[in-house]
Amino acid sequence: MAKKRLLLIGGGHAHMVTLANLQTFADKGFDVTVIQPSDYHYYSGMGPGMLGGTYSPDDIRFATRKVVEGRGGVFLRDKAVSIDADKQVVHLENSDQEIPYDVLSCNAGSYVPRDTVSADSPEIFTVKPIEGLLAAKQKILSISKERSINVAIVGGGPSSIEIAGNVFQLGQQRCVHKPNIYLFAGRKLLSRVPERIGNLARISLTDRGVHVLEGTYVRDITAGQVSLENGRSYDADVIFPAVGVKPSPIFARSGLPVGPDGGLLVNRFLQSTAHANIFGGGDCIYFEPEPLDKVGVYAVRQNPVLYHNMMASLEGAALQAFDPGGKYLLIYNLGSDTGILCKWSLIFSGKLAFRIKDYIDRKFMQKFQSME
Numbered sequence: 001m002a003k004k005r006l007l008l009i010g011g012g013h014a015h016m017v018t019l020a021n022l023q024t025f026a027d028k029g030f031d032v033t034v035i036q037p038s039d040y041h042y043y044s045g046m047g048p049g050m051l052g053g054t055y056s057p058d059d060i061r062f063a064t065r066k067v068v069e070g071r072g073g074v075f076l077r078d079k080a081v082s083i084d085a086d087k088q089v090v091h092l093e094n095s096d097q098e099i100p101y102d103v104l105s106c107n108a109g110s111y112v113p114r115d116t117v118s119a120d121s122p123e124i125f126t127v128k129p130i131e132g133l134l135a136a137k138q139k140i141l142s143i144s145k146e147r148s149i150n151v152a153i154v155g156g157g158p159s160s161i162e163i164a165g166n167v168f169q170l171g172q173q174r175c176v177h178k179p180n181i182y183l184f185a186g187r188k189l190l191s192r193v194p195e196r197i198g199n200l201a202r203i204s205l206t207d208r209g210v211h212v213l214e215g216t217y218v219r220d221i222t223a224g225q226v227s228l229e230n231g232r233s234y235d236a237d238v239i240f241p242a243v244g245v246k247p248s249p250i251f252a253r254s255g256l257p258v259g260p261d262g263g264l265l266v267n268r269f270l271q272s273t274a275h276a277n278i279f280g281g282g283d284c285i286y287f288e289p290e291p292l293d294k295v296g297v298y299a300v301r302q303n304p305v306l307y308h309n310m311m312a313s314l315e316g317a318a319l320q321a322f323d324p325g326g327k328y329l330l331i332y333n334l335g336s337d338t339g340i341l342c343k344w345s346l347i348f349s350g351k352l353a354f355r356i357k358d359y360i361d362r363k364f365m366q367k368f369q370s371m372e
């Protein structure tokens with residue numbers, strides 16, 4: 001009898017436990033293939049810290065290819081572009097080969113929409129993929145050797161404040177000419193979280209000389225310039241669009257049922273509502289029982305359930321339901337070894353907040369890097 005085939009799209013945060021246990025699938029006689037555009041998966045929670053210089057690229061990435069190949073799986077460095085659920089195959093960006101599956105799990109993450117970006121230019125770095133932050137850092141360091149540099153961050157959410165604070169740190173520690181940093185926050189900085197968090201972030205950034213512009217939206221981003229709806233324009237050498245994320249477009253493109261944001265529509269078993277052999281986790285899904293925030297915390301919590309359900313689906317056993325759990329801890333890295341911590345009504349900023357985040361993030365990395 002032909003071996004059953006498990007196919008993973010993306011080796012992101014929700015597939016970590018599955019990757020760690022890949023050998024178990026091989027030992028049970030299943031073929032496993034993982035598709036990912038890079039040999040590494042970057043931990044986004046530490047991405048801004050890498051930009052600021054607290055972490056090296058090696059500190060924040062998992063060697064996905066090495067882990068997969070070391071555990072009896074096949075790694076394909078490519079991008080999945082669509083899924084044909086009737087034929088049970090996945091199509092790739094750089095090859096005509098169709099990749100077949102019996103069970104498919106999707107952890108393809110999210111991307112930053114480029115709606116306001118009207119020019120593709122080497123000065124524009126969306127905050128995802130995280131690899132782009134490394135290129136941005138090199139650009140800032142290289143221009144600032146010669147002259148002062150303007151850095152623009154577009155968006156008023158958590159990733160914007162983290163980028164702004166860490167560009168400041170980079171400037172202080174590594175730049176000959178310190179950058180001028182502009183954060184275009186839209187209507188209001190951190191408008192979707194309790195006001196106290198926004199106030200703490202605003203104080204932290206403006207105290208360090210970051211220009212935080214609120215009350216107007218960015219209309220257009222072109223090479224070297226950010227134009228606002230109020231008619232003003234700002235020159236910028238490096239621009240970070242950080243306007244929130246959307247789930248990977250592959251599901252809508254494939255005609256699979258999706259949620260209002262375009263994420264793969266899944267039930268409480270993290271299973272496609274239309275195809276019992278397709279699962280998903282992390283930013284790329286829309287969890288039908290209740291919409292989830294696009295935070296790594298949920299992807300991490302989904303790990304054991306996804307692992308169980310992939311195996312159960314291959315073996316014909318019962319599936320487990322995913323419980324999103326209660327409130328989660330959030331800590332923003334604001335650079336200069338400072339952060340803002342929030343859980344329930346506990347909100348504070350300063351060095352302790354960053355130390356707690358650094359401890360948790362490094363522990364997470366050690367746990368999964370130790371499988372390399």
Ligand SMILES: Cc1cc2nc3c(=O)[nH]c(=O)nc-3n(C[C@H](O)[C@H](O)[C@H](O)COP(=O)(O)OP(=O)(O)OC[C@H]3O[C@@H](n4cnc5c(N)ncnc54)[C@H](O)[C@@H]3O)c2cc1C
Pocket residue numbers: 009010011012013014035036037038040041042044045046047048078079080081107108109110127128159162248250281282283284294295296297298299331
């Ligand atoms: C700057 C920044 C900071 C953040 N900080 C935090 C934080 O501190 N705490 C927190 O909880 N959340 C944080 N988040 C949110 C968090 O990053 C996401 O919720 C988390 O990355 C989701 O994990 P994921 O595995 O679903 O997606 P991703 O981390 O995006 O991983 C997806 C993986 O799939 C691969 N992939 C993508 N497309 C394809 C394709 N077509 N085919 C095959 N493979 C593909 C990618 O290469 C990647 O390896 C932050 C986000 C950003 C942008």
